[in-house]
Amino acid sequence: MLDSDYTQRFLFDDTDVRGEWVGLERSYAEVLAKHSYPEPVAQLLGELLAAAALLVGTLKFDGLMVLQARSTGAVPLLMVECSSDREVRGIARYDESLLAPGATLSELMPDGVLAMTIDPTNGQRYQGIVALDGVTLADSLSNYFASSEQLPTRFWLAADGRRACGMLLQQLPADRIRDSEEREASWQHLRTLADTLSAEELLGLDTQTVLHRLYHEEQVRLFEPRSIVFRCSCSRERSANAVISLGQQDAEQLLAEQGGAITIDCQFCNHSYRFDAADIAQLFAGAGTEGPSGTRH
Known part of the structure; x- marks a missing residue:
């Protein structure tokens, strides 16, 4: 049986696309236990926790990755840190008087910016910043990769105060498919199937079940899961x-x-x-x- 907090990589053997899945329960609960967050804030923070865990799974580095979203609205700050050892912590700032039921990301975080910082133990620190202009946090993260000339990457995220889950697809450099039109068609096909994934499926199903539902006609190779834990680095x-x-x-x-x-x-x-x-x-x-x-x- 899988641990409740894990990431799991998968590859499409016939294409140049890889994926990552994350499910968080205990670590998400420990983050929320430190502060009494209202539902929309807890949801956004959970989605950012899931996103950080997904991204660390795609990077080869020793050190710390920080995702930080800032705005002038009801949620002026979301911040998540995830180490290369897969230790996460997170925090949010909010003005409860400005929170409205059913508010969208743009309403909760107007004029927002999203920054991703990679701080390696050895090497140069890197930071990229993009406007927080997507309909969802997943959209904004996908836009970050589209605008930063990195590998094309798409996110699907969901959190409900109990679980935070997500999936990432990333197009790799040309290897198995060299023709540019064929590469784009394959990438579009896999993304379109993933777009049918509902928040309920993200939160309620495990990796194997989701991949079977979405990609039972594809050759998918699933790797061993890796654990995620909450740990604060203060001392x-x-x-x-x-x-x-x-x-x-x-x-x-x-x-x-x-x-x-x-x-x-x-x-x-x-x-x-x-x-x-x-x-x-x-x-x-x-x-x-x-x-x-x-x-x-």
Whole structure:
């Protein structure tokens, strides 16, 4: 039986197209458990989580990928991070007074932009930005690839507050099919079949069942699934480094202003890291980050 949180790659043997499937339950639930998100916000965040997991499955890198959508509307921020180890976390910002039932993506996130950042452990950081102008988040992500001169890529995404699922199709460089018209016809055929996939099917079926329903006449090779987990990358050490970056004078001034302790809150997981006067002295004495003050959950 498949794990509840996984990605799974598949290939069409007779064409130059590959795909990726994702299903998220536990990791999605852990992201939502950190904040009380209204339904439309939880849905958008789930779709972005699924998209990030799909994209990491197509990339060969060690490091972190960040998807970030910003707007001037009811949802000014959606942000998801997914590492090459398939560890995800995510957060959203919203104005509940502006949320309307049944609102579309353009109504929730007007004047939106979508940024994808690849931050490898070794190598140069890359970022691409595109207008968030699709009818759905899946459309906007597909438009990103269409406008950035990368491999043609299409997304299908769905989330309902319990599960977040998605599928990706990507056209590969010419190998099995060299004729450009034949390549385009094959790509169009596979996309058209995928467009018949409903949100209910995305959320309710596993990879094999979906692929059989869509592509039972195609030669599809399905690879082993790979697990996805929620994990926040915050730590006392990283928080201490943020305090050190202030400089000793400013840190001591902030310590006095905050009543004898500096508290750094992780917006992703709600963990709080507290540094009192003894901790601050220890940090700037170069004695490390371990101290008497603990972490508050």
